[in-house]
Amino acid sequence: MTTVTSTHDRAGSAPEAAALHEIVEGVFAWVQPDGTWWINNAGAVSGPDGTIVVDTCATEVRTRRFLAAVGAATGDAPLTMAVNTHLHGDHTYGNSLLPSSTVLIGHEAMREGLLADPIIDGCPPVWQPVPDWGQVTRRVPSVVLRSDLTLFTGSRRVDLLHPGHPAHTTGDVVAWLPEERVLFTGDLIFHGVTPLVFMGSVEGAIASLGWLADFGADHVVPGHGPLIDGAALPGVLADVERYLQLVLRTARTGLEEGLTPFEAAQRCDLGEFAAWPDAERLVLNLHRAYADAAGRPFDLMAAIGDAVRYNGGPMASAV
Numbered sequence: 001m002t003t004v005t006s007t008h009d010r011a012g013s014a015p016e017a018a019a020l021h022e023i024v025e026g027v028f029a030w031v032q033p034d035g036t037w038w039i040n041n042a043g044a045v046s047g048p049d050g051t052i053v054v055d056t057c058a059t060e061v062r063t064r065r066f067l068a069a070v071g072a073a074t075g076d077a078p079l080t081m082a083v084n085t086h087l088h089g090d091h092t093y094g095n096s097l098l099p100s101s102t103v104l105i106g107h108e109a110m111r112e113g114l115l116a117d118p119i120i121d122g123c124p125p126v127w128q129p130v131p132d133w134g135q136v137t138r139r140v141p142s143v144v145l146r147s148d149l150t151l152f153t154g155s156r157r158v159d160l161l162h163p164g165h166p167a168h169t170t171g172d173v174v175a176w177l178p179e180e181r182v183l184f185t186g187d188l189i190f191h192g193v194t195p196l197v198f199m200g201s202v203e204g205a206i207a208s209l210g211w212l213a214d215f216g217a218d219h220v221v222p223g224h225g226p227l228i229d230g231a232a233l234p235g236v237l238a239d240v241e242r243y244l245q246l247v248l249r250t251a252r253t254g255l256e257e258g259l260t261p262f263e264a265a266q267r268c269d270l271g272e273f274a275a276w277p278d279a280e281r282l283v284l285n286l287h288r289a290y291a292d293a294a295g296r297p298f299d300l301m302a303a304i305g306d307a308v309r310y311n312g313g314p315m316a317s318a319v
């Protein structure tokens, strides 16, 4: 595990490349290029009663930059509430850098998942360079939801909604501003980056795409990749769906032919999706599709080991 076959543009994905975008007055997206492993998007919604934060970042350095930018844009208004869209560390490890007074909210399954997550305690050498989270500690929500919850800052409304089934993970939540028609999707959308559904469900992720479309959003903040306007959303959702259908087809054929997920991945022609970063996620997604189709338990460490093998070495990280 010494050869790194996939590389990133180091300057293009450095912490300094991240920027705060004001989508509509007082509603912000923190977009971190290039959106690959551990490089997420986050956001903030300001209002008369303080700021509501949507996700944090993977590392201390990245989260401090994000929170400083939000403070500068909002006159250091208090961060009254924060929501985690799902459990993954790129969206949650910075939670402990929020003020202790910030009420942290997430799905019930998200809270359980972050409590059980071992990677914050020491990242295995399956990414290169091995991420250094900095001075962060595990902080989980003190308020959980199972289907929906509505937050207000003044009269500005933020609806937190769970799709009702596993998709990217088992505890996904979107943040929807019905007045401003802004949707923070978390990792239900990867934009121009290979989708990852190994801790959720391939079929559930496909079903969530129609659910996302039905919001009729004008502005969409994906979990990874550039912002999406309402007119471009159908095309982005169609791209993600075609990729996920390819995963399902590859798993079906592989099971019929008695192939392992790794063998099925090797035989799969990614075609139009080969240019997306993090192509090795195909292996992880196939492990999930196999487990669900065959009623087998999902083996996380076997899946990650196969992804590294498919990649020809540790997966590239750009934390």
Ligand SMILES: [Zn+2]
Residues within 6 Å of the ligand: 086, 088, 168, 187
């Ligand atoms: Zn995620």
